Amino acid sequence: MERFSLDAAHLLAGGMVLVSFMMLYQNRILGLLNVFAAHAVVLSLSVAWQAYVQSAPHLFVTAAIALILKAIIIPVALHHMVLRLGVHRDIETVGGIGPTMLMGIGLVALSMVVMLPAAAEADPIAREDLALALSVILLGLLIMVTRQNAISQIVGFMSLENGLVLAATGARGMPLVVEISVAFSVLVAFIVIGVFLFRIRERFDTIDTQALDDFREGRE
């Protein structure tokens, strides 16, 4: 049983990394959103599994938040917004997919190298989870820096945050996990609202961050 639970946790966490890679590979924004939804689903599964394994019921709340907010509401919202903004064209990824993937693999390797010895004392689940969570986080950052479109950056950030939740839930008996996940959801909500704000106030015809910076460049 112990063995199985470990494998399952490992599997789910690994699945998240895999999905992160899919996001990295994905270069259409709508596709990206879908993959992100999948990401969130896997996350909620993993969190739920942790809740079951650690017999920590409050983690189910986190799982629920992940499922409802990140797997359903936000992707849908962003989907709508993308359509309204008419930015569902190709994402101009910086540097082709190939190098990006290679970098991703490098990052995963790095996180393994960093975490496995570091978390030696921690129990196996936690160790695997930590290593994988770190790779999810790094991949999320990578997505953020290799996408120029604000929405895809948000998606990257949210996948990063998924990694955090994964890590938090992996840390057995960590307090405040729920609170933190809630706080983070608030943060994400703010970001989405922020984008809405930009859109609604007709400030920018595009939320390509390149354009954002053009304003100040002209001014300063």
Add this chain to the structure above:
Amino acid sequence: MGLILAILIQGIQMVLVLALAPGLIGFTRKVKARLLRRQGPSVVQPYRDLLRLVRKEAVLADNASWLFRNAPYLIFATTWVAAALVPTFAAGLHFSWAADLIAITALLGSARFFLALAGMDIGTAFGGIGSSREMLFATLAEPAMIMIVFTVALVAGSTQLSTVAEFMVDHSTLRVSLGLALIGLIIVALTENARVPVDNPATHLELTMVHEAMILEYSGRHLAVIELAAALKLLLYISLIACIFAPWGMARQDDGVLGMLVGVVTWVGKLAIGGFLMVLFETAIAKMRVFRVPEFVGGALMLGFLGTLLLFVSRSF
């Protein structure tokens, strides 16, 4: 009693230099004229000139200031004091330690300072030329002089002329540095006294003149005093060379009247020889362009510096 005598001897020297200076000028002019196959004025002509000038009324330019009127006397006084402090016929006179060689150089510097200012007072182009060139030469001649002083002082272990003279008399050794210093000192002397090849004391109305240009506006007694100061300066330099490089026959302060007389005679002899050699040199060469003079005087500086360095080095052997 001894003090009074000492002061008396000092006084005699002061009077003596004053009395002989114009004579020296007259002598050099005479010799020069003879060398140029001319008859030339008599040796006492300078005395006559001075008397005549002194009696004339002084013509001042309209915008001459108090400085213009007082400068001649200051120039004369400083030069005279300087001349009086150089051991001429006797070493170790009573006031001889009131100023050493450096101080004497500086005294002449003050005289030059006032002369240059006087040259600028009226505000004519000639005066300006004179002053500026005079100061240029001085900027090289003075360091050269100081270097020569160093050389001598390092040999004799003193900057005190009397001490130097006595040292030279006692152990007169032949040293390279001294040779260099001598040549340097001669160059400096020629420059300071506005002699050929640096300047031509005989000319007027010549664009290359330096000393004469500065005193162009002077007349009457002022001119006389300045001329006298110039004569004193020449005498000073010749006796300076004499007392450093040929101090023989110079009396000591403890010598009796006889010794003093011998000293006077030898000194006058040295003056004559010095003046003759100078004139010989002057007639032999031509005057330089103004901007070759710095090289000439700079040579003196180099010689002096070389002499000092040689001594510094030789100290270690």
Add this chain to the structure above:
Amino acid sequence: MPIVAALLSVAGLAGVAVVAPILTARRVAWATPVVYGASFVLAAVLLICGLLALLGGSAFQGTVHLPVGLPWIGAHFALDPLSAAFLVIVDFGAVVASFYAIGYGAHEEEPGRVLPFYPAFLAGMNLVVLSADAENRRAGYVYLLMASFGTLMLLLGFGLLAGPDGDYAFSAIRTAEHVPWLSGLVLVLMLLGAGSKAGLVPLHVWLPLAHPAAPSHVSALMSGVMTKVAVYGFIRVVFDLAGEPAWWWAVLVLILGAGSAVLGVLHAVLQRDLKRLLAYSTVENIGIVFIGLGLGLAFKTNGMAGAAALAVTASIFHAFNHSLFKSLLFFGAGNVLTGTGERDIEKLGGLVHRMPETAYLFLGGCLAISALPPLNGFVSEWLILQAILLSPDLPQWALRFLVPASGAMLALAAALAAACFVRAFGITFLSRPRSPAAETAHEVSRWQIRAMYALLAVCLIAGIFPGPFLDALSPVSQMLVAGAMPKQPILPHLSIIPISESRSSYSGFLVFFFIMMASWAAIRVIHNFASRAVRRAPPWDCGFPDASPVTQYTANSFAQPIRRVFGPIAFRAKISQTMPQPGDMAPARLTLSLRDLIWEFIYAPIEGAVLYAAERLNILQFLTIRSYLSLVFAALVLLLVLVATWA
């Protein structure tokens, strides 16, 4: 206890500094005299304290510790011979300057600019920055930059001396043990720090910009006094605190000193701006002081106490003299400024007729600074030359060659100084006016004149009776190099003796007396037995009497020969003339280009490098969010790799 009184009066000055802006803000009419009067009195108190401590011996010296300033370090104040000597130098200048300013300040159109800072003696820095016109602001900028650079260097030096546990009390530092290389580093830092404040080449660039920018009495303080404070700091650390000197210290100091002396005066000769000319000559004199200090170091390392004492005494005496005649000259420049509103000597001339007293006093200053007997400048330089004559006994070869060289440099500097001040005085005060401003000049207030008379008097006294001054400095040399000059014989005939009577001696009094007697006698004789008649006539000028003042020698033409001789080496001077063909009506043109090599080769590159780097880095201001994120990302990955490779 003088030190308490001194501290109290310093506090008083600070108080005046606080009150002054209030007065000026209220536009109180009597603000100027009150502020300057107060600072006059307080500075006088300080001066007396200094004199007591210097002459009265250890009874009047002492230390005080106040718990202010740096935490747990507090502030130690000590009044020992050295500080007393410089207290005298500083506050004599301050006293006279305050007196002068009572008159001069009346012409200040914006007293609010000057008064508040004057007593606080932040005068230099603030005033320069405050002045409105762009050039002066640049001056202030350079000044502040150099000043802070110097300060930082000094801090480093002290930090080094104080050691890790940071006890900055002099007494503690003095007793502490210093590693040789460390003391060497301290010396270099002090040269950078104190040198930049004192205006040592090549750190002098700010000085000729800053000093002229301030009002004249402040310029006098900056040139005459503030630079001495830097010298004090240098002496204090290098001679007193830093432990045993090494012989190469002397080499360094001598080279810098000689370089400053010659370069400073060469610059001075070519200046048109009277006050800038004076500022450059300050660089020269500081160089001379440092030559003396270098000699002192050289002798000290080789245990030649007597010689070291001579050198140190000479250079401190020169510092004192310089503070006198430089203040005098700056006051003169101030008078000219108030009298004509003109600083450019090319537009002056003939002031001797309209400002006779100023002319007389300025002439005195010129004589003193040109090291001409019987004034004080000559005495101190003479002493330094005497010290140089002792150098053959030095064992180190480098010093053997360097010392006579610096002697030659010193002599050259003195001669150039004479030329420089003949030019300054001759062009400014003599000849015919070159501008309406000069024609309509007027003499200035009595306060200013009296202050200058006081300075000239002290210059003369110090030149004629230098003995007592040297004796007063003997405790200082005793403290610094454990040696002293021979007690100066007041009789016979007030002569001074550097080493021994047989070596060399000089009696300023006799020289002065003889000159006076001789000239008096000459005048008497001629006036009595020959003519005293005078006739006024137009100048003869070789028969070309010309009314136009334009034909006079200008400052530029006066300096031309010197420029032509030294310029090519010192300034890469290039002169090009364009002569039109005969019959061509075009005017002939002469263009002259002088290059400040030090600025070109030291400062300009730094400036360029900073701006270049700023330009390059400035790109980082305009990146996209994504690029900033990638910066963070890169940092993260880098650190992770570091940590991974750590174990």
Add this chain to the structure above:
Amino acid sequence: MSSLLHMLPFAPIDALLVVPGVAALLLALIPQYRLGARVNMLASGITFLFALTLLVERPDPTVSFLFVDDLNVVFVVLGTFVGFTTSIFSASYIGHEIEIGRLKPGYIRFYHGMYQALSFSMNLGLTANNIGLMWVAVELATLTTVLMVGLYRTQAALEAAWKYFILGSVGIALALFGTILIYMAARPVIGEGHDAMVWTTLIANASKFSPELLNVAFVFLMLGYGTKVGLAPLHAWLPDAHAEGPTPISAVLSGLLLNVALYALLRFKMLLAANPLAVAPGPLLVTLGLVSLIFAAFMLYLRRDIKRLFAYSSIEHMGLIAFAFGMGGPLANFAGLLHMTMHSLTKSAIFFAVGQVAQVKGTQKIADIRGLTESHPTLGWSLVVGVAAIAGLPPMGIFTSEFLLVSSTFARQPLLAIPLVIGLLLAFGALIWRLTGVAFGTPSPSVVDAGRPPSMVPLIIHLALVLIAGLYLPGPLVAWFQNVARMLG
């Protein structure tokens, strides 16, 4: 005094949170700006007073989730003080902003509410005895400041806020991961649950934690909180946020928020320092500090916006402080603490001045601001004094701390002192260069009606404090700082 404190319904330390919290809710309901401003001032004042009481009365750390020790009480008192003075300043400043219609009255409730929420979250972050709680507080502070930066709703402001938001969120995420790692490291030793995140227990057992985990954790924490501190290369949000937000917020950002993040960083540094096997955090801090110092110093030269200029100067000084704490040792730590205090006071004072300057001159462009000392003597001169202080001129307090830092560094690590000195000189040159242009010369035209001149009181109080500190540091304060310096190791 203490007995009087006991009569209160709640402990003073709770009041640090209760008062701003209540005030925030209250202010969210007050539309009139005068009343709002008064309440804002009042609340901040009361908070400050309660913070002062912490000097005499310390709660027992075991009973509360908040705790106070010598270290954070410095930050709390300083922070609440600056918060108080800033609220005074903002009262007049915001009033003027409304008069000239730059700020819509509708935002008043929002602004004041956010102001108190900010002070709430910062007090929470400073006093939290739980690293998770501390993290939440810092995130909250970030959110509130983000909203305030975007207050003017101009393109520039929104864009600055957006940038701040994104970068800040990433920073927060990294910090969270670090926190999780700390928990992971602590759990085997302390056991599961709440205790493993309680600061006091953490520091007590730090020596037994797994060093590798601590190292990785510190990397994330340093980058996470370092983003808030504004250390290069994580600084990007800082200049724009300062430049585009309302000036009181710029003052709060520089004077408080940076300190809070720095405080968090220091805490974890102590944690690592307590573990002998972990990598020494000092060198990392020193490196980041030097990079920030020199980078910011260069950036100062080409700034054209006066607020952005001083924002970069904040980066520079944060670099200095990080450097000082990285050097460690009683002297350097002391210098760091002193410098942090002085910088908070001076920089907020400068922003008070700059805000008024921008109002009277109607621009933030340095090129268009000239001759202040002529046209507005008091304002101009106080700006001069402030810049002189921030540039490190004696006799101001910053000079003292820089003196200690430079000299102690030079005595210990001469090679490190060289870049330090270069950076200081560069920054000095740039600041004075700007100052001479802005403060002196011929005045540039002012806006016709500058309205009621904002109160100079906070400005003058701050500068006076800095000056006094430069001249004389009271013995108790010194002893206290030295004690803290020892704590920091």
